[in-house]
Amino acid sequence: MHDLNLFTVLSNPFQILDKLRIMSSPMQRGMTLSLVVQARASKLSENTILSASAPLLQTFIFISEGMNIPLSDETEVLLRQAKDAGISFHETYSRNPSRPLTAAPKGPPEFSIFVDESGTASFDEAPQPVLCLVGIIVKDKDIPGFEQASDRLLETYGLPKKFEIHAPEFLTTTPKRPLNKLKLDERYALLRDFLDLGMNHAVGIHHLSMLKSMVKPDYQKKMVTQGLNAYTHTVVWFLLTLDRVCLLIKLGTRYKYFYDRTDAYRKDIGIIFRTLKENTNECLRFFCLNDPPIMLYA
Amino acid sequence: MLESHNSRLIQLADIVGYYLNRYRRFEVKIFKNRKELEKHKDKIFEIYGLIRPKILSYIGRDLSITVDWEALGSFSLKKKLPKLKAPKSRR
Numbered sequence: 001m002h003d004l005n006l007f008t009v010l011s012n013p014f015q016i017l018d019k020l021r022i023m024s025s026p027m028q029r030g031m032t033l034s035l036v037v038q039a040r041a042s043k044l045s046e047n048t049i050l051s052a053s054a055p056l057l058q059t060f061i062f063i064s065e066g067m068n069i070p071l072s073d074e075t076e077v078l079l080r081q082a083k084d085a086g087i088s089f090h091e092t093y094s095r096n097p098s099r100p101l102t103a104a105p106k107g108p109p110e111f112s113i114f115v116d117e118s119g120t121a122s123f124d125e126a127p128q129p130v131l132c133l134v135g136i137i138v139k140d141k142d143i144p145g146f147e148q149a150s151d152r153l154l155e156t157y158g159l160p161k162k163f164e165i166h167a168p169e170f171l172t173t174t175p176k177r178p179l180n181k182l183k184l185d186e187r188y189a190l191l192r193d194f195l196d197l198g199m200n201h202a203v204g205i206h207h208l209s210m211l212k213s214m215v216k217p218d219y220q221k222k223m224v225t226q227g228l229n230a231y232t233h234t235v236v237w238f239l240l241t242l243d244r245v246c247l248l249i250k251l252g253t254r255y256k257y258f259y260d261r262t263d264a265y266r267k268d269i270g271i272i273f274r275t276l277k278e279n280t281n282e283c284l285r286f287f288c289l290n291d292p293p294i295m296l297y298a
Numbered sequence: 299m300l301e302s303h304n305s306r307l308i309q310l311a312d313i314v315g316y317y318l319n320r321y322r323r324f325e326v327k328i329f330k331n332r333k334e335l336e337k338h339k340d341k342i343f344e345i346y347g348l349i350r351p352k353i354l355s356y357i358g359r360d361l362s363i364t365v366d367w368e369a370l371g372s373f374s375l376k377k378k379l380p381k382l383k384a385p386k387s388r389r
Contacts, residue, residue: 114307118315129329130322134315136307137354143307150306165309167316171338188341191313195348198310204354205314209322213329260302260312296302 033074033101050082057082057089064095072101110140111203111255113242121231122212123220129213131230133238135206136198137255146201153197157182157190165194208238232268239276243286254290269293317345 039049057079064071071079076098079089119131138146151161159178169175170187179187210230223233259269273293277286302308320342323329335342 112307114305114311116308116311116315118312118319126330127334130319132315132319132322134311134318136311136314138307147306162304164303165306165313167313192345192348194310195313195345198307198314199348199352202310202352205349205352206354207315207318209318211322211326214326258305258308260305260308296305296308 033072033078036078046081047085050078050085050087053078054082054087054089061089061091061095065092068096070096071098072104073098074101109253111137111253112140112143113137113206113255113257115238115257115259117231117234119212121229123215123230126213130209130211131234132209133207133234135238135242137203137206138201139203140256142201146198149197149201150194153190153193157186159190165191167191206238206242208234208241210234231265232272235265235269235272236276239272239286240284243288254288256290257293258296259293260296266295270295314349317342317349321346 036049036053039052040046057075060071060075061079063069083089113135115133115135117131117133120128121131122128150165154161154163154165158181163178169179170191171184173184174180175182175187182190210233212230215230223229226233228236257273270293273286273289276284277289279285320335320338323332323335324339324342
């Protein structure tokens with residue numbers, strides 16, 4: 001009995017959403033059932049066990065009905081036993097059909113983020129007023145499906161599977177082979193179809209833009225004193241906001257970080273990661289990067 | 299070995315970055331070179347419409363993320379990064 005109460009209390013320090021996510025996980029529900037089995041093996045009465053389980057079961061109902069997460073068959077059985085014992089629950093019965101606990105995912109999904117930039121680091125380059133970093137976040141299990149679907153898409157436009165899609169080359173009026181066999185409208189349609197495909201596979205997009213022409217000279221000087229420029233400054237804040245946004249809101253798990261290598265900054269990103277990780281300032285420390293960033297070879 | 303020219307997701311990030319970069323120039327009206335993009339405005343906005351639903355929000359579902367911008371004041375890469383290089387122009 002003590003264990004059941006302790007189990008509920010343990011979740012309290014978490015933020016609300018994290019708490020709901022954790023409590024609704026198959027592992028948590030499995031542990032609940034396991035605790036009930038253990039309690040039944042003791043000398044505790046059935047009514048005592050079910051009464052102690054009731055708050056947790058009520059939370060599962062709330063999550064299941066509010067977030068469209070099916071309960072396990074085993075939890076539904078426990079709910080019926082609790083009701084038969086005279087315990088009532090607040091429920092709308094609008095939840096999805098239950099599934100066996102054995103059908104639940106064995107572990108949390110694994111994520112990766114693929115990062116590229118657009119624009120330059122120069123504050124004086126008028127045609128490039130914006131520097132933008134973009135990260136596409138995907139579940140690892142969805143990557144092969146996206147790549148295969150992309151290859152099929154290229155084939156429908158008569159392009160080879162291994163053709164590299166690069167925005168400026170699609171939008172120029174004088175593309176090189178093999179793109180030159182497509183008209184501008186066809187190339188744009190392909191680009192749009194590819195984006196559409198990508199958005200259907202991505203979990204989310206994290207991005208950070210620096211509007212360089214709006215950065216005051218004083219702040220530019222501050223960056224220099226910190227050993228940063230427009231690009232590396234954007235990388236620092238891109239990583240920090242990525243860490244907090246993705247960890248707390250979207251992913252709730254660690255992720256792998258892939259970036260496109262260019263000779264100009266390939267070393268800097270690694271150094272920034274290490275520096276942020278080692279930094280004693282809690283506001284700047286990384287928590288959810290799975291491993292060092294992974295450089296893609298050009 | 300994973301190579302960038304074989305990574306469709308890096309290519310996807312390239313395209314998303316290309317359009318987000320240009321969308322920002324319309325969003326912030328002071329940019330002087332915006333006229334050059336006017337003829338592409340419809341397509342830039344159409345693509346932004348595809349991208350927008352997937353952009354992560356910092357504020358939503360009763361949650362807010364506070365980034366301590368002042369924290370960078372005590373942070374310096376200068377000792378570890380004495381000569382940071384700017385990336386070459388790629389776009």
